[in-house]
Amino acid sequence: MVRIDRVSSMINNSRYISRDISWLKFNERVLDQAHSGNRTIFERLKFLSITDSNLDEFLMIRVGSLYNYIDYNRERVDYSGLREVPFKRRLFAELQRFHTEQHELYKQELKPYFEENDFQICKLDGLSSEEHAQVEQYFKKTIYPMITPMVFDSYHTFPILMNRLLIFGVTTKNPGDKKKHRKLSFIQIPQNLPRFYEVEREEVIIFVPIEEIIRKYIAKFFRNVEILSVNLFRITRNGDFTLEESDEIDTNFLEEIKRKLKTRKTGRVVRIEIEEGYDKWMLNLLKKRWELEEENIFEISEDSLIDFSSLMQIVFHNEFRDRLPVQPSFVPPLSYPDHDLSESIFDVLKNKDILLHHPYNSIEPLLGLLEQAAEDPLVLAIKITIYRLADDSRVTAALLKAAENGKNVSVLFEVKARFDEENNIREAQKLQKAGCFVIYGISSFKTHTKLMLIVRKEGAKVTRYVHMSSGNYNENTARLYTDLSLLTTNEIYAHDVSEFFNVITGHSNPEAYKNLITAPGSMREQLIDLIRQEAENARQGLPSGMVIKVNSLEDRQTIDELYEASQAGVPIKLVVRGICCLRPEREGLSENIMVKSIVGDFLEHARLYYFHQAGKPKVYGGSADMMVRSFDRRLESLFLVLDKNIRKEAMNILLYNLRDNVNSYVLKEDGHYEKVQPDEGEEPFNLHREFYKVRQHDIHEVKLFEEELQQAQALD
Missing domain, CATH: 3.30.870.10 (Endonuclease Chain A)
Structure with a gap:
């Protein structure tokens, strides 16, 4: 108690609030949206799902970073003044409390409203004999051929268990053997299988968790041996690369990033979520192997669910799309109220600046500018910074078209955008093959700025069209994120942005910017x-x-x-x-x-x-x-x-x-x-x-x- 009081006192007396504790408070505010009775059940499930996705990332990055310091004996002092281990204890106490609130919310405030909203999440005992037959066929034809049990014993090395997958740990022994001769096997549920098997009835859709189907037929993977226990769990691994990044990261840069992506599969385990009633022998084995303590174990009751992020399958189900609020139609930008689709955006910008406030204003003027620039014979060059892109991105398509049309296209691509690295590398290589000048990041700095410059020859003069923004060049998130973006031909901005591109793509020390502040x-x-x-x-x-x-x-x-x-x-x-x-x-x-x-x-x-x-x-x-x-x-x-x-x-x-x-x-x-x-x-x-x-x-x-x-x- 004295230690707890001392820790609380240090935290409360600090001039600063802990970054990590503050982030947990943010996730609590997201969870509060799921508590709201003013929202539909589908909105509330969406926010619960978001909190779990947020929590996964927090554990992978922030808790992973904390373990980097602990595992490599490096000193870290939190804003509260706490050293690594005392802070870890406090952080996991907060994580356990939040975990409990999530699951109590799910069981007490959300589940009771499933049936009246025309769906249920239930186990196999809620199905009819005909539905059971459908499930059995699904198991035989789809699930069974995909699964590979992996045994761990004196003859088999410990398998690589994947990050954030549902896993069964199954303890078995041969008939007649003593219990001490038991073996541990793992069944990882493939990530490309839907989390829920859907059974459609006249007035309700039944969502059967895939783990319940595998649990029902798990003996088919362990013939002629005795099953002692079946334990469902999920692990979260360290996904932080902070200690690996150095000033020499630009050496063979792409290969380095690709190598780092692979480490996400084998990074140290920082959390185990496990169903209650687990086999203590199995869990102790995992704790010892992964150097975990009791605080790293998050227990989940049988009437709840591991991994709430999978609820998005229900939230965005075709049957329920009309149960989510309809987003209002876009309104014209205040700076461009008389939007005339027939008027060239180039002509508009020569006379006025346009401020777009997303998602209230459409991103279309920006996309239209880029797509017109790709086709316009007067456009000489396009320069752009990219952090995150939409799938099937119109931005990429326009840049490819511009390169095909012989324009000078320069793209500073951030391939270290967290969790978008693979997509960004793929898109960047596509642009490079098309003839674009692609820069894969600048040394150890992440490119987070959002800037675009279009150079257009108009008679005897050259006009520079500039876009500056708080948001990514991503047409999907532009409907979900509030962002600002400014379109302009103001020469003061154009000078600054041109200078900035010269600095980041070449070897230049700029004169003082007039209207840009840069980092x-x-x-x-x-x-x-x-x-x-x-x-x-x-x-x-x-x-x-x-x-x-x-x-x-x-x-x-x-x-x-x-x-x-x-x-x-x-x-x-x-x-x-x-x-x-x-x-x-x-x-x-x-x-x-x-x-x-x-x-x-x-x-x-x-x-x-x-x-x-x-x-x-x-x-x-x-x-x-x-x-x-x-x-x-x-x-x-x-x-x-x-x-x-x-x-x-x-x-x-x-x-x-x-x-x-x-x-x-x-x-x-x-x-x-x-x-x-x-x-x-x-x-x-x-x-x-x-x-x-x-x-x-x-x-x-x-x-x-x-x-x-x-x-x-x-x-x-």
Whole structure:
């Protein structure tokens, strides 16, 4: 108890919130969506599924990284001040608590509503004799030929068990042998089989978990031996490569990445999910082999389910597609309200900048620009950075067409985009074979910036068309993620983006950018300068204020500057979707800082930075969060919004984020999040619906700091 109290005290007294504990709080907010009785059962299952996918990635990357330090005896001190092992214990206690909440939610709040929504998840004992016959045929014809049992004994080496697959551990012995002569075999359920076998009845669809079918007929794999126990489990392996990445990573770069992909199959085990009633002998053998402790074992009751991510098979089943909310139709961009499909996007951009706010505005103007550029004989070159692409990507297709048409196409492809590496390597090689100039990353830096440059000869002059964004060149996620993208021919932007491409594709040290802030390099320092300017204005009695919207806030240097600005009297409003290591509302440290997170129908992905500047605000948008990796280990960019109307629109986006009282959670000083509820008599304000309604007149007088702006006007 003394040790637990000491650990809790260290965590609570720290100036910072643990990055990993903060991430778990984010996943709790996602799980809260599954608790919501205002959503359909299919939406709630979707959010539960997302939490499990999130948790898998967290264990593979963040917990995997922690084990890198532990396994290789390297020192790691968490933001809370805890060393590796004490922090691991605290982290796994939180993981176990979250695991319990997930499964209680599934059993108590979701399962009771399955039947009234025309489906069930049930075992074989709920089937008729005719349905049993169908299942038996499915086993004989499909499952049985695919499965290969693997025995482990003194004659057979321990098999490679795959990450995140359902696995049966079966203990057997020969008839007449003593129990101590038992053997352990493994059956891995192939990942290309659907998780559920579907039995359609007139008014209901029965989803039978595939493991129940295999369990029923498992004796067919172990003939003439005695089965002592059958245990279903699933393992999660370390998928973090941090210790392997070095300054020499560009040597034989692609082969290195391919080799790393293979290690995901054999990385150290960090978690075992296992059904209750397991064979202790088997589990002890696995724990010893993988050097695991009791905290790494996550037990699951027989009335629950291992791997909630598989519920997506039900959520997106053809029979239930109409049970999910219909996404509203796109609305025209405020900066391009009279969208005329017959007008060339090139002609439009020569006269005005266009801000697209996804998913409320369609990505079509951007795709149309790229596809027109691929065919337009006046276009000379296309340069683009790519982090993640959609399947059957129109972006790839347009770039291939451009190369076929003899245009100079340069693509900086990030082949280390986590879990998209194989697809990115394949797409990059396809472009390279077509004659595109492809750069596979820059040394040890990840390319996370989203920039495109199209060079077009128009009579005696050359016009450069620029796209800068917070989101990926991915038409699928553009319907699910909130992002900002700016299309422009402004020569100041064009100069900066051209310089940036010269730096990343060649050997060039740029002159100072006029409207871009880039990383690695000076992004942290320039943002800190802007924060310090606000603090100095506050000390001088001038109006001040900051509103910053990011996915994550983790960089200590930036956090310390925000603390200093708060102490100087600057009002600071932060909208941080996920990780937030800043501790708000602490006396003497951060009383003037408010932090909220928005989690709802769309994934908040846009980054916006607003600095009051004594009534002459600066607003930046772009790809970068306030994280060490963003500042030091990634190619990132933020662009200054120049156009007055577009700046107002960006400010309105921040304002709507602050006004939201439906999807919002406020971070308290002790690290927990409190759900925002409309006050009595206050109308609900759901930003994921309100952005479909916003019109030009709504942003005309937008103000983020009413009192301060009035003071600034008086000073003028």
